[in-house]
Each structure stands twice: as structure tokens, then as C-alpha cells.
Amino acid sequence: MGKKTIHVSDFSGTVLQPDDEVVRVVVLEHPDLVAGPVQLDATPIEVESIDDAALDVAVVEIHDRHGGGEPRRVVLTASEFDAMATDVPMAQLLRTAERVKPPKTRRSAEKVDYGTIEHAGKPHRGRVTEEEARLVRERLDEVNKRLADAGIREVDPSDPEHAARYGFPTAP
Incomplete structure (x- = not known):
């Protein structure tokens, strides 16, 4: 008995031929994503408009007393974030702001x-x-x-x- 695997596009259900180029799309964040990142297969044509549809966003963490000491991550459009700077343009503010050092990661993986x-x-x-x-x-x-x-x-x-x-x- 043999096995035959047929690959299809997760987006359209189109059968992908063995010599077709397959594009792997990793979904990192989505409101319906419940158990961490997932991988989807697609054709190049199906994902060519992703870059055109991309939004200019700012991803910020708010460190305040809300959230029990854990920062809140917020995604907003870059223009909305830029409008929050009323004294100095945001581009200048970002160039001169204090750098944040990334947290040290533990080398010992589980x-x-x-x-x-x-x-x-x-x-x-x-x-x-x-x-x-x-x-x-x-x-x-x-x-x-x-x-x-x-x-x-x-x-x-x-x-x-x-x-x-x-x-x-x-x-x-």
C-alpha cells in the first residue's frame, strides 16, 4: 500500500502541483488565533497583494499600574501614534529618545x-x-x-x- 499526499492552498483550496512554488505564511497575531502562531500554505499569486495591503502601524507597550505589573501591548496606526506628539514631531522624538535594552534571555531552554x-x-x-x-x-x-x-x-x-x-x- 502506498500513500499519496496532495498539497492544497490553505487560502483557496487550489491543488498545488509538485513543481509549484509554495509560499509559507506564518500568522503571528490575529484576533481569532488562540494557540500561538500557525503556518498556512499559499501560491505566490494569492499573497502578492499582502505588501500592498500592509498598514503602517506602531506597536507599543504601556507600562502602568493597570495589568498587574505586566505591560499592555497596543497596535495603532502610525499616523494616530504620530499625532500624540504635540511638542516635537514624532520622527525627531523617536531619534532622540532613550534606547530600551532588550531583556536578557535565559540560555537554558526547557x-x-x-x-x-x-x-x-x-x-x-x-x-x-x-x-x-x-x-x-x-x-x-x-x-x-x-x-x-x-x-x-x-x-x-x-x-x-x-x-x-x-x-x-x-x-x-
């Missing part, structure tokens, strides 16, 4: 537990634990759906490398 269904089957350099291998074997369809949705290679039990890595039986 360690990924591949022995959970959220991460089992993802490519990694480390040793595959028995728990990860068991999850991949027992819940292969679920693991592969999650991997495919994330644009990551799927686990193929007939691939000798995958069979050995996750403990799938191999043909004699």
Missing part, C-alpha cells in the same frame, strides 16, 4: 520530553527511550497526524531506520 504524546516521534539526536518508542508504536496514526500537521517528517515503520529506532518488527 528540556523536551519525547516520552510524551506531544513530542513522541519528533526527530532528535538523543536516544529514543522505551516510553517514546512504545508511544510511537501504539499510537502511530496519532503521532503521524501531529507530525504531518507540524510539517515534520512522519514515522514510517517500513523504513529500516525508523523500525530500528522505534522497535517496529522488521521483515526477515
Whole structure:
């Protein structure tokens, strides 16, 4: 049995041919976005008007007593923001304003537990634990759906490398 994957544009549903150029659009913020950034596939023609439709905006953080000590992020048009400067033009104000140092980031990233269904089957350099291998074997369809949705290679039990890595039986 073989598998055939058909790629379609997320915007229009148009079937994309193997030699078609695919444009990846990452949505970082949107009022309907609930679980973080997402990726959409499109054709170049479908996204060529994005730059023309782009707005000149100012993204600001308001640090005040509201919000329990956390800054509020506000997006407004650049012209609305510029109009707030009544003494000196905003362009001049921005050139002479005090620079903000970015917060220091921690180098120690959280360690990924591949022995959970959220991460089992993802490519990694480390040793595959028995728990990860068991999850991949027992819940292969679920693991592969999650991997495919994330644009990551799927686990193929007939691939000798995958069979050995996750403990799938191999043909004699």
C-alpha cells in the first residue's frame, strides 16, 4: 500500500502541483488565533497583494499600574501614534529618545520530553527511550497526524531506520 499526499492552498483550496512554488505564511497575531502562531500554505499569486495591503502601524507597550505589573501591548496606526506628539514631531522624538535594552534571555531552554504524546516521534539526536518508542508504536496514526500537521517528517515503520529506532518488527 502506498500513500499519496496532495498539497492544497490553505487560502483557496487550489491543488498545488509538485513543481509549484509554495509560499509559507506564518500568522503571528490575529484576533481569532488562540494557540500561538500557525503556518498556512499559499501560491505566490494569492499573497502578492499582502505588501500592498500592509498598514503602517506602531506597536507599543504601556507600562502602568493597570495589568498587574505586566505591560499592555497596543497596535495603532502610525499616523494616530504620530499625532500624540504635540511638542516635537514624532520622527525627531523617536531619534532622540532613550534606547530600551532588550531583556536578557535565559540560555537554558526547557528540556523536551519525547516520552510524551506531544513530542513522541519528533526527530532528535538523543536516544529514543522505551516510553517514546512504545508511544510511537501504539499510537502511530496519532503521532503521524501531529507530525504531518507540524510539517515534520512522519514515522514510517517500513523504513529500516525508523523500525530500528522505534522497535517496529522488521521483515526477515
